[in-house]
Amino acid sequence: MDKLFLNKGLVTGIALTQDGVLAYMALRTIVDESIPLYNKTSSVDCVSLNRMAYALVGSQEKYEKVLLDSLQRGIYELKFANVLDILQDFSTKTSYEYLLDMANMRLDTEKENFMFVYPEEVHKILNCDEIMKKKISMLRYFVSLISTFNWCKSMRNLQGKISTMSIEYIATQAGMMSQRTCIRYNEILSEMKMIYVYKSNDKERVGDKLKQIKNCYSRYADKDVCEEYASNYEDWRGAQHIIVRTQKNKEQADNNRRLAQIYNRIRDGYGDTYDEETIRKVQKYIVNKNKTLQEEIDAKHAQEDMTDSDRRWVEKLESQIKDESVFEQFEFLRNAVDDNWEEPVSMEHDFSIEEILDIPTECEVQMNLTNTDCVGQNELCKNESHGGKIPGELFCVTGNDSGLIDIDDLY
Numbered sequence: 001m002d003k004l005f006l007n008k009g010l011v012t013g014i015a016l017t018q019d020g021v022l023a024y025m026a027l028r029t030i031v032d033e034s035i036p037l038y039n040k041t042s043s044v045d046c047v048s049l050n051r052m053a054y055a056l057v058g059s060q061e062k063y064e065k066v067l068l069d070s071l072q073r074g075i076y077e078l079k080f081a082n083v084l085d086i087l088q089d090f091s092t093k094t095s096y097e098y099l100l101d102m103a104n105m106r107l108d109t110e111k112e113n114f115m116f117v118y119p120e121e122v123h124k125i126l127n128c129d130e131i132m133k134k135k136i137s138m139l140r141y142f143v144s145l146i147s148t149f150n151w152c153k154s155m156r157n158l159q160g161k162i163s164t165m166s167i168e169y170i171a172t173q174a175g176m177m178s179q180r181t182c183i184r185y186n187e188i189l190s191e192m193k194m195i196y197v198y199k200s201n202d203k204e205r206v207g208d209k210l211k212q213i214k215n216c217y218s219r220y221a222d223k224d225v226c227e228e229y230a231s232n233y234e235d236w237r238g239a240q241h242i243i244v245r246t247q248k249n250k251e252q253a254d255n256n257r258r259l260a261q262i263y264n265r266i267r268d269g270y271g272d273t274y275d276e277e278t279i280r281k282v283q284k285y286i287v288n289k290n291k292t293l294q295e296e297i298d299a300k301h302a303q304e305d306m307t308d309s310d311r312r313w314v315e316k317l318e319s320q321i322k323d324e325s326v327f328e329q330f331e332f333l334r335n336a337v338d339d340n341w342e343e344p345v346s347m348e349h350d351f352s353i354e355e356i357l358d359i360p361t362e363c364e365v366q367m368n369l370t371n372t373d374c375v376g377q378n379e380l381c382k383n384e385s386h387g388g389k390i391p392g393e394l395f396c397v398t399g400n401d402s403g404l405i406d407i408d409d410l411y
Helices: 018-033 049-057 065-080 119-126 132-147 153-158 167-173 179-191 220-237 239-273 276-301 308-320 324-329 331-335 399-404
Strands: 004-007 044-048 085-089 097-101 114-117 195-198 203-206 209-212 216-219 363-365 394-396
Touching (some): 004 018, 018 044, 018 049, 018 132, 044 049, 049 065, 049 119, 065 132, 114 119, 119 132, 132 167, 132 179, 153 220, 167 179, 216 220, 239 276, 239 324, 276 324, 324 331
Antiparallel strands (some): 044 097, 363 394
């Protein structure tokens, strides 16, 4: 079996205790492994506690009493929750066996809200070096954590790999487990290389306060993408990163203005007062600037209809294009080939249209993951379990935006 599909509503929250979740996972495994049950030719099977334990932990000489007792309690919990029906109890003083009708345990992934874990993950947790009671509880926590992975389409290639939910929310998904227990389980599961937890040292602004950026979670196999996602989030939302980025962009904007002033001097006939390296930098700046402007102009002309506002905008852009022929006077530019220009030069790190035109801007990139279409869960993001809303919006700050930020408030 590649994946063990579970009814998300049953294995998270307070619908079942950890005993019920454990028994449900064992029986779901048996349903998937039994041809008659899987093919829906029958919904009845005779199941023993040993069979259920085998489905969870594999073959052992003797299964721990704590595990068997938990499974037995779980069966009756599932009965009271109308998840299964006990048709007959064959139990004796030394063995426990039941004839179960498991029709309600079938999962329609086209209609029901579901999640999945891998059988090897279940085996690994229940066979680790902890006492059985803790292992059962930790399995419940692991399932709850995985259930918070974000499946929204906006996550693209990260669908179902990342969770940015708070420890408080994950604790509620684990049946109101204490946050302290959740943190302890995070440490154990991380050491087992079951999960990866990215812990940020930065804070983000929420209203008029600074709050610690929440952990970012993934399976350990997805560690690299988790680090990349969390690091990018810090870059855009982290208070410390905003300060650095604002300072950096201001320096960049100042340098661009300096290069523009030197260009004006070269155009006015004072090119011989600058060294070769400076002139090369000025030429590259002007070429890049012209290319950025022309792309914007072409994009406007490509529109089916241009408004008067669009035409005025294009005129303003065209007025900013600089004459590149002023560089023909320099023989070292005519004869030399700059290898860096053999491929298109990216404008991204030099300036934006707004910076070229000296227009203050606040660039906002929405990352609202609430109420967007999701895949794998077959319903809209109605609650936090699909990542909810990554608090606030991601945004960038240019040199012209530095006045929008109260630097003192960020400390």
